Amino acid sequence: MNPSTLRIATRKSALALWQAEHVAARLRVTHPGLAVELVPLSTRGDEILDQPLATIGGKGLFLKELEVAMLEGRADLAVHSLKDVPAQLEPGFVLPAMLPRADAADAFVSNHYADLAALPHGARVGTSSLRRQAQLRALRPDLVLLDLRGNVGTRLAKLDAGAYDAIVLACAGLERLDLAARIRSRLAAPDWLPAPGQAAIAIEARADQPGVLALLAALDDADTRLTVSAERAMNQALGGSCTVPVGAWCMLGEHGLHLCGMVGDAASGRLLHAEASAPSDQAIALGRKVAAALLAQGAGELLGL
Numbered sequence: 001m002n003p004s005t006l007r008i009a010t011r012k013s014a015l016a017l018w019q020a021e022h023v024a025a026r027l028r029v030t031h032p033g034l035a036v037e038l039v040p041l042s043t044r045g046d047e048i049l050d051q052p053l054a055t056i057g058g059k060g061l062f063l064k065e066l067e068v069a070m071l072e073g074r075a076d077l078a079v080h081s082l083k084d085v086p087a088q089l090e091p092g093f094v095l096p097a098m099l100p101r102a103d104a105a106d107a108f109v110s111n112h113y114a115d116l117a118a119l120p121h122g123a124r125v126g127t128s129s130l131r132r133q134a135q136l137r138a139l140r141p142d143l144v145l146l147d148l149r150g151n152v153g154t155r156l157a158k159l160d161a162g163a164y165d166a167i168v169l170a171c172a173g174l175e176r177l178d179l180a181a182r183i184r185s186r187l188a189a190p191d192w193l194p195a196p197g198q199a200a201i202a203i204e205a206r207a208d209q210p211g212v213l214a215l216l217a218a219l220d221d222a223d224t225r226l227t228v229s230a231e232r233a234m235n236q237a238l239g240g241s242c243t244v245p246v247g248a249w250c251m252l253g254e255h256g257l258h259l260c261g262m263v264g265d266a267a268s269g270r271l272l273h274a275e276a277s278a279p280s281d282q283a284i285a286l287g288r289k290v291a292a293a294l295l296a297q298g299a300g301e302l303l304g305l
């Protein structure tokens with residue numbers, strides 16, 4: 001029997017609520033007559049803001065409370081930023097839909113400087129992402145990199161208060177929150193790589209709920225699933241940890257998939273790059289191939305493998 005109501009578990013940040021509302025609206029349009037409700041929840045990842053994510057347990061912290069709500073029958077699905085979803089899902093859960101991807105680039109945000117090159121020697125840049133730190137270090141070894149956590153609004157407020165000369169955020173998050181005017185320049189592939197899955201919204205649900213899965217599958221975007229599958233397969237083959245700087249960007253063109261991958265070291269700014277192409281039915285193999293090329297260059301040492 002198909003459910004008549006779907007309850008969406010979501011975090012309470014403005015970005016998470018926007019994404020959950022977006023999915024709710026898409027579900028209502030796709031399935032007229034279906035009732036869709038939001039179940040906003042607080043997660044440990046949102047509550048512990050004074051430490052880098054890497055040291056408090058990683059990305060899974062943003063999912064756990066939402067998964068518990070699904071297991072206890074308080075919600076039918078959860079909406080996530082795919083880049084916050086670990087390469088390996090908890091057993092019993094699947095991602096039945098990935099929505100069309102937005103701009104996957106990062107954004108250079110500053111009140112005084114137009115881009116990275118315009119920053120004066122020794123400028124202070126805020127980001128707690130090891131991937132962003134490693135790429136900043138590689139391009140500009142002179143910068144002072146400072147931790148910066150919290151939701152998008154909090155990070156912008158800290159920039160505006162003068163704690164940083166610039167910060168780096170995802171373009172997708174700023175666009176969704178109507179803050180695209182804050183983007184001074186884009187940090188984009190192939191010179192700068194986003195996180196695996198960045199700018200894609202993923203829907204998570206219990207594998208044992210076929211009625212729910214059938215309703216959600218209607219929102220799946222096949223091209224997004226292909227490209228992010230290659231990125232996530234690469235990440236998983238490199239250990240899948242978020243405590244290491246890994247970047248990935250996969251494009252789908254007429255001739256199939258092309259994946260660029262990066263592993264870096266935040267302290268030294270050393271970056272390793274690899275890329276490869278494959279037919280579009282070989283996304284997972286492509287991800288593993290680029291991971292193998294990175295490991296052959298010595299990525300294992302940077303990753304602590």
Ligand SMILES: NCc1[nH]cc(CCC(=O)O)c1CC(=O)O
Pocket residue numbers: 081082083084152168169170171172173197198199200201
């Ligand atoms: N780390 C938090 C997070 N998770 C997803 C996004 C942006 C939206 C997306 O990538 O889909 C952000 C904010 C940011 O990195 O600036």
